[in-house]
Amino acid sequence: MSNRVAIAGVGMSKFGELWDKNLRDITLEAGMYTIFDAGVPGSDIDGMVIGNMSAGRFTGQEHLGAQAVDLSGLGDIPAYSVEAACASGGAAVRHAYMSIKSGEHDVMLVLGSEKMSDVNQTEAMNTISVASDWEWEGMFGATFPALYAFMARRHMMEYGTTEEHLALPTVKNHANAAHNEFAQFQRAVPIEVVMRSGMLADPLRVLHSAPITDGAAGLVMCREDLVKKYTDTPIFIESSAQRTDTLALHDRKSITTFNSVVSSTKSALQEASLELKDIDVLELHDSFSIGEIMLTEDVGIAKKGEGCKALEEGITEIGGKFPVNPSGGLKARGHPIGATGVAQIVELVLQLRGDADKRQVDGAEKGLAVNIGGTGATSIVHIVGR
Amino acid sequence: MAEQGVAQVWRRIRAMYRIEGNKCETCGTHFFPPRPVCPECRRKGKLENYTFKGLGSIYTFSIVRQAPDDFKRQMPYVVAQVELDEGTRLTTQIVNVDPEDVEIGMRVRACFRKIKEFGHSGIIVYGYKFEPVMKVTGHKQ
Ligand SMILES: [Zn+2]
Numbered sequence: 001m002s003n004r005v006a007i008a009g010v011g012m013s014k015f016g017e018l019w020d021k022n023l024r025d026i027t028l029e030a031g032m033y034t035i036f037d038a039g040v041p042g043s044d045i046d047g048m049v050i051g052n053m054s055a056g057r058f059t060g061q062e063h064l065g066a067q068a069v070d071l072s073g074l075g076d077i078p079a080y081s082v083e084a085a086c087a088s089g090g091a092a093v094r095h096a097y098m099s100i101k102s103g104e105h106d107v108m109l110v111l112g113s114e115k116m117s118d119v120n121q122t123e124a125m126n127t128i129s130v131a132s133d134w135e136w137e138g139m140f141g142a143t144f145p146a147l148y149a150f151m152a153r154r155h156m157m158e159y160g161t162t163e164e165h166l167a168l169p170t171v172k173n174h175a176n177a178a179h180n181e182f183a184q185f186q187r188a189v190p191i192e193v194v195m196r197s198g199m200l201a202d203p204l205r206v207l208h209s210a211p212i213t214d215g216a217a218g219l220v221m222c223r224e225d226l227v228k229k230y231t232d233t234p235i236f237i238e239s240s241a242q243r244t245d246t247l248a249l250h251d252r253k254s255i256t257t258f259n260s261v262v263s264s265t266k267s268a269l270q271e272a273s274l275e276l277k278d279i280d281v282l283e284l285h286d287s288f289s290i291g292e293i294m295l296t297e298d299v300g301i302a303k304k305g306e307g308c309k310a311l312e313e314g315i316t317e318i319g320g321k322f323p324v325n326p327s328g329g330l331k332a333r334g335h336p337i338g339a340t341g342v343a344q345i346v347e348l349v350l351q352l353r354g355d356a357d358k359r360q361v362d363g364a365e366k367g368l369a370v371n372i373g374g375t376g377a378t379s380i381v382h383i384v385g386r
Numbered sequence: 387m388a389e390q391g392v393a394q395v396w397r398r399i400r401a402m403y404r405i406e407g408n409k410c411e412t413c414g415t416h417f418f419p420p421r422p423v424c425p426e427c428r429r430k431g432k433l434e435n436y437t438f439k440g441l442g443s444i445y446t447f448s449i450v451r452q453a454p455d456d457f458k459r460q461m462p463y464v465v466a467q468v469e470l471d472e473g474t475r476l477t478t479q480i481v482n483v484d485p486e487d488v489e490i491g492m493r494v495r496a497c498f499r500k501i502k503e504f505g506h507s508g509i510i511v512y513g514y515k516f517e518p519v520m521k522v523t524g525h526k527q
Binding site: 121122125126135136137139140141142143145146149150151153154157198199200201202203204248249250251255 | 394398419445446447448449450451452453454455456457460463465466467474475476477478479490501502511513
């Protein structure tokens, strides 16, 4: 294919509870790192898109597209802001992909950003809940962790998944994040600590859940024929796919599989003329550990019900056949909602370029990211290659 | 915030108080909450109002131990997906039961309860919760 979309550079802010920084600071930080990494002159950038879930509730500020272009000094270029709950970052990447593919834009700055730590716990919980069906789930007391607990409880009943199993993604992802200087939690946690952590919504515990995080991430994306001007190590988007499921979890026939993930993964692989066995590294949306277990099955690494087995056998560790979340994932890198989907691509680009230091997956050539919104109502899959 | 609006709750009270949804007469599928379009039949669908009997079984559940302020006084509370006998599921609290006794498959029936208060001076939201059939009739079914 000659009209592929290329990634010229990547960058991100530190992820964590950044008390001394506001939404502007972290967005600008990620944007600047990204532009420097890409080596793109600001005057070449002809469009900007930002993924964000809920700045209006988390910080009081909306209209983030204009804000980002303004403070980056990018002039009067078009600025787009896109939202798809926890998949807002993936939606921003896909927006840029489609814009460049269509010929409307040539070089775009893609950002994802969320500042979550400025509100109290109640406001944070309610804001996260609006990613599911607020009127028919959240309003009746089903917190976001409770909805994932619904899935976990069924997965345990249908497939014999245990409490030990639920701890495995956390243990793996924390060990990976220990080698990621941008991660929120750069330390390993023993399984006993995960299994003793406070209960959020039975059977899910605090350490099964992604944290509240501030952070931003960015990419410079451009036409394939332009990228050689900027970098010797371009990465290409092989495919982009998106699917939708019911907004409310209770409207799905099965709640132990994400249909939107199954179909978007299939579509992305097909579009890229690849099979899963060709993928060397994956970033999967582990907002809760049961999510990573289900996604391991839904993308096809393991058969349905055997996601835990893949984890136990080390298949998804760095060095395994299908390394999942070498960055530390949402659990340990952190989950600034709108930034996550972009940060997943940042990690894959670092892996494919061979820039991932101690968490490097040797010789990685193709990477796949799954970014989901809500409890799976949106699934966005990207495949990147070098 | 929008979710504290009186109108936003008031316009849903038929569904929240009586479990009133709808049924597609073309394919026979029941919907709760009521759907504007049957996703199977679309323009061939024929939606009629339908009041659910309020009987069903627990499909999955959780015990909530960290909740927003609106629900803090109720913690720990059981929230579940109940599969109604007509075939659709809804999300609701399970009350009148020790949380440790709740299990998948337990027969439950609807009751009318206070759902939450929007702070000290906010409106009070009422609607359905579910309780074990056993507690009301003395029989598990
Ligand atoms: Zn129908």
